[in-house]
Amino acid sequence: MRTGSPGWRIGSISGVPVYLGRSWVLVALLMVAIFGPTVDRLVPGLGAGAYVVALIFALLLLVSVLVHEAAHAVVAQRVGFRVSRIVADFWGGHTAHDGAGGTPGRSAAVAVVGPLSNGVLAVLGWWLFSALASQPPGMAPGEFGGSTTSAVLFLLAYAFAWANTFVGVFNLVPGLPLDGGFLLEALVWKVSGNRHLGTMVAGWAGRMLVVLVAIYALLPVLQGQQVSLTRVLWAVIIGAFLWQGASQAVTVGRHGAISSRRTVGEAALRPGVVPADTLLGSVPWPEHPIWVVTGADGRADGVVDPRSLQQVPVEARARTAVSAVAVRLPAGWAVEMDPQTRLDTVIEVMRSSGSGVVGLLDPSGRPWGVVMADALTRRS
Known part of the structure; x- marks a missing residue:
């Protein structure tokens, strides 16, 4: 990555x-x-x-x-x-x-x-x-x-x-x-x-x-x-x-x-989840606006924006792993958070982790949402 x-x-x-x-x-x-x-x-x-x-x-x-x-x-x-x-x-x-x-x-x-x-x-x-x-x-x-x-x-x-x-x-x-x-x-x-x-x-x-x-x-x-x-x-x-x-x-x-006037659930994108060693050609990229990449331990390790696939030739995707286009994010970028949590809580995560992307986890540790920095500026 x-x-x-x-x-x-x-x-x-x-x-x-x-x-x-x-x-x-x-x-x-x-x-x-x-x-x-x-x-x-x-x-x-x-x-x-x-x-x-x-x-x-x-x-x-x-x-x-x-x-x-x-x-x-x-x-x-x-x-x-x-x-x-x-x-x-x-x-x-x-x-x-x-x-x-x-x-x-x-x-x-x-x-x-x-x-x-x-x-x-x-x-x-x-x-x-x-x-x-x-x-x-x-x-x-x-x-x-x-x-x-x-x-x-x-x-x-x-x-x-x-x-x-x-x-x-x-x-x-x-x-x-x-x-x-x-x-x-x-x-x-x-x-x-x-x-x-x-x-x-x-x-x-x-x-x-x-x-x-x-x-x-x-x-x-x-x-x-x-x-x-x-x-x-x-x-x-x-x-x-x-x-x-x-x-x-x-x-x-x-x-x-x-x-502070919005909830995390209102701003979050619903991501796909894919292991880092998965081949690019086997992932249904259009189904989600962003994908969370998991490491060998099953934890959220980074993200892939489907638009980044343009960096990889179509003929090479069948033999290229997701890790080649994934962006690994700093420690603390993914946290357990309820959809009803106030959105300004995400700002604290961004401030502490230095990441402009925050992964949202359910109690089992599975990603259910991703909040991008630009979502914080939208009023509705």
Whole structure:
């Protein structure tokens, strides 16, 4: 089957698979390019070693991201959510959980532990920084002199402490997709009783935050000063991340408001079910608008849109397996759900699994329906 992996699996935390997204390589390269010259300036004589130190800093940031996401995952499990994966990528990281049975309190608990974990790391970093600054061998406090090793450790401790302080505080800003945005969403949800309203409010708050970031980046221009390339670069990266997540939240909230007035049964397509090793030529494709593909264990593993058969020549279909045209979907895409369930429940499954297609299972685990993302926007 064709599949889209979230990256390289590097381990698991509390039974949850942890992936290193391929885009994280860009983070490492960016940190080396930006931090390397700074290290070379502050600790003269390292040469190419300055970029090795910058790479070590990038790895320390990766550890911080994983601790942050692990905190989300563990608390999500504790409050009853099913967590499917943790991914560290270019935008930092994310923890996918289903949110079924969620409440404002549970949502807030999952959100707040991420920044708190960065706060703990920041305290450890500042403690180590203070310890190195108080009695550095051959180095006056606060100076990057003395032995090269001491200077490098001093610099890494400072950078690690500062980075975690910034991430912890910045993540508490009330605007999606930051953790503070989820806290704002939970607050509006609690007060109004409408989660979708909370999502839209927090999404618009995230968009306003992008405006503030842009103003901050261009502030020197308003004061008649030049703007450094690094300042602009960070503003663009942070602004793009925030705008993308905030806009997605506004869209999800709007779709949720529409979907809350409909049931899953009204939006679901009735699928055919076919094992992955079945030959294409033996399947009556026109009988269903979409087909759910099952793996060797009999579980729903992906889907086939009959239109994708155009990729396979007619003469080859008698010897080609369904798996050749099937699209394998992320873990958690197929869930047990009653036809009378509100359609906005499907949005939670899509948010947690990252799939634009949700398979609906009966109590025996057999697929009875499929909901596509475009069904969420239809009003009737």
